[in-house]
Amino acid sequence: MAVLSLTKLLPVLACAMIVACGIYAAMEGDLSESDENRKVPKHTVEGETDLEGNFFISFVYTKNILMLDGKGNVVWSKHEDAPGDGVQTGYWDFKKHVVDGKVYYSYHDQDSKNDKFGLPGFAPGERVIMDSKFREIKRISFEKSDIVEKGHPLDGHDFLLIDLDHYIMSGYLKERVYNIPGYPDGSNVIYSYLQEVKDGEVVWDWRSIDYPELYSLTVTDATPTANDFANEQVDAPDYVHFNAMRLNDAGDLVCSFRHLNTILCLDRTKDTDQIKWKLSGNGDEFGLTADQRTSSQHYVTVDGNTISAFDNHNITERTRIVSYDVNMDTQELLGFREYVVDGKFSAACGAQQHLYDDVFMIGWGDAQKDSVCFCVYDFAQDKALITMTLAVPQNVTYRCVYYD
Template identity: 30%
Template sequence: METDKNFLMNNLVNEDNYVTPFQSISPDGTNYVLGVKSNGSVVAVPEVHFIRPKWHLPYKAIGYSKDENDFYYYQGRSAVIMNHYGYVKHWIQEENNIQNFRRFENKLGQNSYVYTVQVHDTPMPKGNAGYWLCELVVLDENFKEIDRQRMKASGRIRDDYPMENHDYVYIDDGHYMIPTAYPNTVDNIPNVNGSYKVFNNVIQEVKNNQVVFHWESIDYPELYELSHYLNDPTECPSTGEKYLDFAHINSMFIDERDLNLLVSFKHIGILKIDRKTGAIMWMIAKNRCDIKGIDEKMIPSMQHDARYNYDHSITLFDDSGSTTDNARVMRY
């Protein structure tokens, strides 16, 4: 990780056109790149802030964003912070693919950077789940790693089993909610005899490496009957290799008013879950809706990214509306 002076000098731009860059050192020893705009004014940017990762494909920044906040993105095995001029400030590279790269503020008011990274030390069970097995990585404000987190031994889950990639909830450094899809054999599917293989969607709240909340989908047999996709248990008998993905967790969000959990299960609907007891408080689902005033046309199907907003409304991306089969954004 190093500053590429030639890259910076050749690519720094402003809102008028390219500056004519030259270097200068301030009294405190900071290196600056200076340039003159077409209107004659001068722009100065601390050179030390800009990094060009050696792996990054060559690119040229054309213009800049008037929003001076940084941009966060992940690309393959790398997570990157880029400033509003289009230059890399921080980056990290893993051995495997990265997802869900985000910035949070911890309880000390410092930045923490969090992402999930794919792991290959645990075989992924066969099925139509579309999960990655991964672990949560936390970096401090200097982009130094301070934590890696997987599932902890609790309920039916073995210790150090990988989480899955769709989502997580950062509460503070060392305090997270993480999900997984754990392979289990069950015999509690209503009105069906025999044992079958299913992905057990598990949510854990881990604080300082201790499990303080643990929830498993297979403890709620009614969810089998509410599933509307990949829900035929006879396709996944206990003697076979494939696992039934009747629920498919894909997002989690804490309601700041009561601290309970809003969860999207792609193959069922959105559920509010009591974070103390694990009870299902209500759901909006294709086969059941507990909220008055929501008609069939407002029911989501195959939805993603259910979350509360500043006004306590809920938004989600509805992949396939129940009555229209059209993708749409929903707000409740």
């Protein structure tokens, strides 16, 4: 193997950092403009709605979060300059919470100093809680448990605030395991860890590696190395890739796992045998046909007995919204609907929300065929009511969502 001397390597590293900084600056805006203007990523908005709430926008690779009104005007934003180490970091999952009638906001603040395990889709950091005036009141990381130390960084994909001292968090952890069939000598994996905290104490948690039946469900629709349990191509495969969670009416946690093509229901009253059912994927228990199953989905939502997801559908590169009417107790599929915007494909991230009638809020995440990051789409009329288009498509949005 050829060895590059330090004196030859330094100019190469310097050039690489200059290029990275240039890309980051382009994502943030025109540096010749005023500081205030350049904080907002360059974009254009076409159309408008009569929605009285706000659109919430977060980005994967830049520390920008935006709040827009129903007409597409920016009404609030937050920005932080790129870190000096050249690592692209973002504010993820900007959202609104209402607790006992009081409004709070939160976002995930990625820290470039934390180990990403080599994963582009992992942003370890802290959850920041703000009051209704956008003043920071709290930062949250993991509490001490049998699995992690207090202060261990969170994953940025999702977060549930039940009240200011009660919340559910997600994390990605790395471990060598010995319960994968066919790998008696062990395998390094990156697994999903979920932790519920109330009044500073861990009241429930869940680890994907405690359920060896999940290993056989891993697919490679989005990531070819997701099932590399031999550790031949990567040090540790991201074999489940958690990316979203919601509570159903029974208080169970309904979660999306991208690399399983599966939505799992977890029982928060149990310490073992916590998986209640599996929807979609190779372990589907609802009798879905091949066409009804998701591929690399994001942003699961639950409304009564209806479960919906932003189905990136990497296997066909035909992104859609899918909606399942189910009986969760008997694992029966009662109805299925899909909604497709022709020509659209999102390779990662993304979100969907049913607003009213056949109108949906759609965040396009890592859109591959254009630079539209979100739209409100009326499927009855087959047209977008409002769209936001980024000037720099590489500045991928993590989530674009709507709150009343």
